[in-house]
Amino acid sequence: MVVTTSNLSVRYGAFTALQDVTCQIPEGCIGLLGPNGAGKTTLLKVLLGFIKPSSGTAAVLGVTLGSGERKIRQMLGYMPEQDCHIPGLSAVQFVAFAGELAGLPSGQALRRSHEVLEYCGLGEARYRLVESYSTGMKQRIKLAQALVHGPRLLLLDEPTNGLDPLGREEMLELVRSVSHEKGVSVIVSSHLLPDIERTCDEVVVVSGGRMRAQGLISDLKKIAGQPVDVELREPVEGFLAACSSRGLQLMGQEHARFRFQGLDRPDTTSRAVLESARASGAQVRRLVPAERSLEEAILEAVNG
Amino acid sequence: MADSVGDLSYRGYFGNTLSERGRWLVVAKQSWKTAFKKRGFWVASSFGAWYFIVLAAILYFVEQSVTMDPTGNGAERFYSQMVWKDQFLIGFTFAQLMCLVLVLIVGAGSIANDNRTNALLVYLSKPVSKLDYLFGKWMGVLVPLVVGLGLPLAFFYTYCLMNFRERGFLEQDPWLGPKLIAVVLFAAAYHSTLILGVSSLFNSGRVAGGAYAAVTFVTGFFSQLMLAVFFQSPPESSRPGIVSSGALHYLSVDGLVVGMSKIVLGTDGGNAFTVARGSRQVPIPPAWMIFGLMALAIALAWAVASWRVKAVEVVK
Numbered sequence: 001m002v003v004t005t006s007n008l009s010v011r012y013g014a015f016t017a018l019q020d021v022t023c024q025i026p027e028g029c030i031g032l033l034g035p036n037g038a039g040k041t042t043l044l045k046v047l048l049g050f051i052k053p054s055s056g057t058a059a060v061l062g063v064t065l066g067s068g069e070r071k072i073r074q075m076l077g078y079m080p081e082q083d084c085h086i087p088g089l090s091a092v093q094f095v096a097f098a099g100e101l102a103g104l105p106s107g108q109a110l111r112r113s114h115e116v117l118e119y120c121g122l123g124e125a126r127y128r129l130v131e132s133y134s135t136g137m138k139q140r141i142k143l144a145q146a147l148v149h150g151p152r153l154l155l156l157d158e159p160t161n162g163l164d165p166l167g168r169e170e171m172l173e174l175v176r177s178v179s180h181e182k183g184v185s186v187i188v189s190s191h192l193l194p195d196i197e198r199t200c201d202e203v204v205v206v207s208g209g210r211m212r213a214q215g216l217i218s219d220l221k222k223i224a225g226q227p228v229d230v231e232l233r234e235p236v237e238g239f240l241a242a243c244s245s246r247g248l249q250l251m252g253q254e255h256a257r258f259r260f261q262g263l264d265r266p267d268t269t270s271r272a273v274l275e276s277a278r279a280s281g282a283q284v285r286r287l288v289p290a291e292r293s294l295e296e297a298i299l300e301a302v303n304g
Numbered sequence: 305m306a307d308s309v310g311d312l313s314y315r316g317y318f319g320n321t322l323s324e325r326g327r328w329l330v331v332a333k334q335s336w337k338t339a340f341k342k343r344g345f346w347v348a349s350s351f352g353a354w355y356f357i358v359l360a361a362i363l364y365f366v367e368q369s370v371t372m373d374p375t376g377n378g379a380e381r382f383y384s385q386m387v388w389k390d391q392f393l394i395g396f397t398f399a400q401l402m403c404l405v406l407v408l409i410v411g412a413g414s415i416a417n418d419n420r421t422n423a424l425l426v427y428l429s430k431p432v433s434k435l436d437y438l439f440g441k442w443m444g445v446l447v448p449l450v451v452g453l454g455l456p457l458a459f460f461y462t463y464c465l466m467n468f469r470e471r472g473f474l475e476q477d478p479w480l481g482p483k484l485i486a487v488v489l490f491a492a493a494y495h496s497t498l499i500l501g502v503s504s505l506f507n508s509g510r511v512a513g514g515a516y517a518a519v520t521f522v523t524g525f526f527s528q529l530m531l532a533v534f535f536q537s538p539p540e541s542s543r544p545g546i547v548s549s550g551a552l553h554y555l556s557v558d559g560l561v562v563g564m565s566k567i568v569l570g571t572d573g574g575n576a577f578t579v580a581r582g583s584r585q586v587p588i589p590p591a592w593m594i595f596g597l598m599a600l601a602i603a604l605a606w607a608v609a610s611w612r613v614k615a616v617e618v619v620k
Binding site for chain 2: 071108145
């Protein structure tokens with residue numbers, strides 16, 4: 001587990017930002033999902049040691065919060081939501097400086113600065129002042145400064161904030177590359193479901209300061225009862241009757257697409273559909289387990 | 305982008321890392337690089353040396369006149385009246401305006417610019433504590449100030465040491481060198497802490513600099529007012545009070561530095577080269593008052609900076 005929290009609560013006076021959050025975040029690329037003001041950034045800041053929890057405990061990469069924030073931050077990389085840079089520095093100087101802050105010897109920091117900037121697609125612009133960068137470039141340099149010291153865990157707070165469609169695609173590609181090809185665990189905080197779906201395997205859903213759901217995206221999208229979606233080449237009279245006679249219950253229909261409630265086992269359901277199609281002379285184009293969209297899953301989790 | 309070529313360029317870092325204790329030095333070094341690169345810093349430091357340059361030129365001509373006057377009486381009389389530490393005090397006092405310029409150049413943006421660009425998130429998300437950051441920033445201002453303020457003094461001290469040892473330069477006050485170092489260190493430490501406190505309150509170096517300059521000028525105006533009151537009062541007042549003692553003259557940002565210099569050097573500067581001997585001077589202030597006020601200002605500024613430095617985002 002990269003992060004473990006137990007009954008974690010954060011209060012700002014009378015306002016409760018996080019309440020009794022208990023979760024275990026495994027290695028890989030994890031999405032921290034929730035609407036604006038859900039408590040995502042607060043959770044990240046607690047993990048970084050910026051905010052002391054009012055109650056509860058948390059451990060990052062095996063180190064308990066309160067016993068070694070420096071050690072935790074040595075193993076973490078943080079990409080904040082807002083623009084941030086050191087004024088007056090070029091990109092290569094800025095990222096090298098970030099490396100030195102993380103304890104890298106200056107020579108190593110400079111070498112890695114060049115490498116990371118190349119990796120983040122800023123190789124051509126590395127000698128330009130960061131102030132002169134476009135929004136997309138500023139997002140990338142935030143990622144570069146978070147990566148320079150080779151962290152084991154990256155915390156990305158709204159990484160696609162303010163990006164145009166192309167820049168967003170490129171940033172998501174980078175995030176996926178870091179997590180799936182470079183072996184760095186990543187926690188992506190975002191309220192944009194497509195971004196999370198594109199990059200993450202698992203999500204933690206937070207809303208109103210509480211944890212609402214956690215699990216693999218594929219599991220969250222599953223519908224209770226294991227229904228199946230069937231698509232025929234064209235509607236055939238008698239197909240529905242054949243299905244009904246085999247115990248399949250129709251849940252919905254749209255032209256030649258049908259959703260049936262599953263039987264006791266998925267393979268039994270599939271066999272019943274195919275037998276019904278053969279009996280009624282229908283051509284099956286698609287037969288897949290039915291699933292809902294991530295949005296539906298999250299809305300259900302958030303609204304209870 | 306993370307294409308096939310770019311992919312080869314990134315890998316984890318498994319090399320050695322430097323001790324956590326030295327992280328403040330990384331912060332300080334960055335500030336030093338920025339400060340020493342500024343042309344204005346060197347110009348202000350040079351302007352701060354004007355009194356010493358003029359004095360060195362005069363001393364040079366006096367020395368030359370010895371060769372033209374076979375008796376040498378004029379030069380002897382001149383040197384017998386010379387109080388060396390007073391020259392340093394007066395030169396240092398005249399340099400206070402340039403000291404303000406140096407402080408603004410080096411320190412005004414030190415935290416304010418970081419506030420503006422959310423740089424604190426970069427610093428504090430790394431294994432750098434708030435104390436590392438503040439101490440690094442403080443050293444980042446202190447060292448350039450020591451250099452900027454100390455260079456003119458070092459120049460004149462070296463000049464005198466090389467040319468006027470036989471004229472009683474060392475004999476008059478053998479501890480003058482260490483005293484000058486102490487003066488520069490105290491002044492630099494005081495200004496560095498004050499400017500850090502002010503800088504932390506703003507999101508723009510220029511605004512922070514303006515605020516610091518405003519406080520300096522307003523308190524300086526008060527100081528000059530108190531100076532006028534002091535000179536208006538009879539020299540030996542029958543009712544000596546805080547106003548007629550001249551102590552209020554030191555109640556300004558640079559007044560405290562001047563007072564501290566007088567205490568450390570042990571002179572009121574009454575034997576100035578340019579001032580007739582025996583002219584009335586503001587007496588040396590009580591040490592407890594000057595050092596107490598300086599300590600209070602430093603503690604307050606440090607507390608403000610410490611309170612303001614947080615890893616929070618400035619949402620624009």
